[in-house]
Amino acid sequence: MINNGVEVEERSYEAPAGSVLDSGLGRDPLARSAVGRPRGDPRVERSVPGARANLPSAASGLDLAGSPSGQDEPGDDVVFREPEPSPVPRRELTESSRRPLVCAFAGGGTGGHIVPGVHVLAHMLRRGTPPGRVVWLGAGRGVEERVLEGARGFLGEIPLALVSLGLEVAAGGAPTRPQILLRSLPALRRAYRALLENHVDVLLGLGGASALPAVLAAKWARIPTCLLEINAKPGTATRWLAPFARRVFHAWPSSVPRRAPAHHVVLGPPLAPQFLGGPPGPEETRAARLAWGMDPARPVLLILGGSQGALALNRFARAMVPTFVSENVQVLHQLGPGRRAEGAADGPGYFPVEYIEDMPLALATATVVLCRGGASTLAEVAARARPAWVVPYPHHRDRHQEANARALGPGVRIVEESRLNAGASASLLRLCQPDGAGDREAMAEVLGRSVALDAGERLAAELLGCV
Known part of the structure; x- marks a missing residue:
């Protein structure tokens, strides 16, 4: 051979x-x-x-x-x-x-x-x-x-x-x-x-x-x-x-x-076979939000820290959730097993959960996704054509999460963990709101043709x- x-x-x-x-x-x-x-x-x-x-x-x-x-x-x-x-x-x-x-x-x-x-x-x-x-x-x-x-x-x-x-x-x-x-x-x-x-x-x-x-x-x-x-x-x-x-x-x-x-x-x-249908339409998005007990008319930020959770994303969420909710953006937050205390306090518009079993349904709710750069997570984000901010885990020697995100091109924005600050929060909030609709459409178009x-x-x- x-x-x-x-x-x-x-x-x-x-x-x-x-x-x-x-x-x-x-x-x-x-x-x-x-x-x-x-x-x-x-x-x-x-x-x-x-x-x-x-x-x-x-x-x-x-x-x-x-x-x-x-x-x-x-x-x-x-x-x-x-x-x-x-x-x-x-x-x-x-x-x-x-x-x-x-x-x-x-x-x-x-x-x-x-x-x-x-x-x-x-x-x-x-x-x-x-x-x-x-x-x-x-x-x-x-x-x-x-x-x-x-x-x-x-x-x-x-x-x-x-x-x-x-x-x-x-x-x-x-x-x-x-x-x-x-x-x-x-x-x-x-x-x-x-x-x-x-x-x-x-x-x-x-x-x-x-x-x-x-x-x-x-x-x-x-x-x-x-x-x-x-x-x-x-x-x-x-x-x-x-x-x-x-x-x-x-x-x-x-x-x-x-x-x-x-x-x-x-x-x-x-x-998963549930992704074969491609990006969800407006009716599926509405139904998914209702299934989570959300207001179907309000935008949703979905935060995914991976199966183990991510302390940096949880801390960022803890700081910015009150602002997002006050600006009419709902937040669905997967914190990781045993990490509920790392998230924000309970309140209207905030939906914390340690682990999401039905990821296709969760992604259907999302207007924008904030996540780590795990390959499976990004493949699912792309399959649902959900614009995403990706925060690669910084301590892998080969930086493969960053490479995963780059494979999706302009469909995602790569943000270094050290830059998760108030300025990043303001930019992410804008992307979730009506002012960010044009950017979201451009990102979704790229994502829609990124994966088989x-x-x-x-x-x-x-x-x-x-x-």
Whole structure:
């Protein structure tokens, strides 16, 4: 195979005899076959090469050919070409093999590494190909259970098992790279065991700390693996694990490396099926505001600090909400779990909530959005064509939230956290009011053509086509 312009030999990943991995991972008690099933399983014996699910056209999802630049960093000078037929084998649909797949997802720690996978699951059900079981390999943070409750709601009787890989640190917060590496071997064992015990057919890695042990475990178990890079800059997990994946799906072209192998595909950010209808019209906006108990005639500022909340946005809201409400602007504020005290005091026109379950409905209420730069949040903002002020989290080394916002061009305004002051409050207030209508219309027009609304549906088809 060709990797970053260098020819390398593909090898199977068998643990050396007597190694640490061989002590628990090299010996497979189920003697799994090349598709991650026990030998002798009729579904394996009936696996034959065949055409995979149709890839998107050049106008939608695109395969990428390498540029002549000879560099590996993400860039804009990628060359798009039509997808080629995939050599990935697919199971022959005989009567005995026609059963729902067992799908695993590896992502956790923050909502950004969970929500895209939940959207893919929803599209599997929508297209009539529901999984028989779902295994979710998480990092062990509480946000995972909270976000997955929504998935359990629409999965109904389909079981969803959340497996903690124990990557979180006792002190809280995101684990450092040394802490992740220290915990990776035990996490690798847990992931391997969970994949085998649940007879997983395919794994989708969603980025973050839990993707590393999960993808490596799937490689040892010979389970087909795909990756999703949701950010506009590729994360460490995607850069490290791309050679192990059959397909690497990208939400934005800027995350694709130059000279990318053909298994890198740009599909767009996966969105929930509720976003397929595009931006809400006046009647939907009115109904959404009434559902929240708002005055449907008054503008709404929606503040989103992400699944964990954002202290800087909460403090800004605490200071400016009284002014906004007095100027006839209602404020719907997602503060984050356990962070209600960081917001403004209760009062008419202010709607504080720790976590918003129905984001399509919340976005339908909005005149303007103030948010962090998480990729899933911005994709949903764009799908609803809601003008936004984006305040990127300033402490990420790669500044990927800023890159996410820049992917939406003039549809959003990027505001540094240090500039959230009285002057910013006055400018934001103007954008929400009738005087800002022209600016809002221009921003909404850009956002309306920024994302493919059906990316989640196509990603679900691609994922199932890798088995």
